[in-house]
Amino acid sequence: MPDEQKPPIAPTPVSQTPGASNAVSSTSPSPKRPDANKKSVPDISSEAISRPESKASQFFRSLLRWMGMALIVFGLGALAAYFLFSVPKSNELKLAGQELATANATISELQGEITTLENRIDELSALEETNQSLQADLDMAQSHVLLLDALVDVRAAQYALADGDPASAGEVLTHTAKTLTELQQALDGEQVQSVDALLSRLELAIGELDTNAFAAQSDLEVLATSLLQLEETLINEP
Numbered sequence: 001m002p003d004e005q006k007p008p009i010a011p012t013p014v015s016q017t018p019g020a021s022n023a024v025s026s027t028s029p030s031p032k033r034p035d036a037n038k039k040s041v042p043d044i045s046s047e048a049i050s051r052p053e054s055k056a057s058q059f060f061r062s063l064l065r066w067m068g069m070a071l072i073v074f075g076l077g078a079l080a081a082y083f084l085f086s087v088p089k090s091n092e093l094k095l096a097g098q099e100l101a102t103a104n105a106t107i108s109e110l111q112g113e114i115t116t117l118e119n120r121i122d123e124l125s126a127l128e129e130t131n132q133s134l135q136a137d138l139d140m141a142q143s144h145v146l147l148l149d150a151l152v153d154v155r156a157a158q159y160a161l162a163d164g165d166p167a168s169a170g171e172v173l174t175h176t177a178k179t180l181t182e183l184q185q186a187l188d189g190e191q192v193q194s195v196d197a198l199l200s201r202l203e204l205a206i207g208e209l210d211t212n213a214f215a216a217q218s219d220l221e222v223l224a225t226s227l228l229q230l231e232e233t234l235i236n237e238p
Helices: 020-027 046-050 055-162 166-186 190-208 213-236
Strands: none
Touching: 055 166, 055 213, 166 190, 166 213, 190 213
């Protein structure tokens, strides 16, 4: 048998009770409200987005880019300069400090040696003063010896002349002239002039030996007296 079509089932009516509409309305979603705390984003027009960048903006953008690159290059250069100059200079300063310490130690040693040498010089200076004093005494003694030698010659010539031997007296007085010349070279000041006077008197006596023995004897006596006076001056001289 052909299937019989079943009659459609009518929906069972739902009985509405009072307040049901309120329950349904309370569960239905409420329309969304814009958040009052959030700022609204302004709409950007398509013209503003598609507008080409100005030359000023391009210039400043390029300027900032070049400035950034320049800062990077400058930083790299400063870093390279530090390693190229600062580090070697630091090593040089350390080496210079070591050399300075060595030099100070050497200076201290040299100062010690200088002090020792100065003390030695003081000792030698004292010895030098003593030496000079001894040399002065020696010169005085030699001058005294020459003066006495001349005085002995004069006395010997007087004796020879008194004995009637003017030739022997002349030979002795020739030696006396050499002695007085050496004495004059050993003295200084007024004593040199005194010896000049003695040489003049001696020359006068020698010239009178053959012609006037009495005058020669008199001049020789004056010469002997002058030699004695000069001797006294040398002895009393400080």
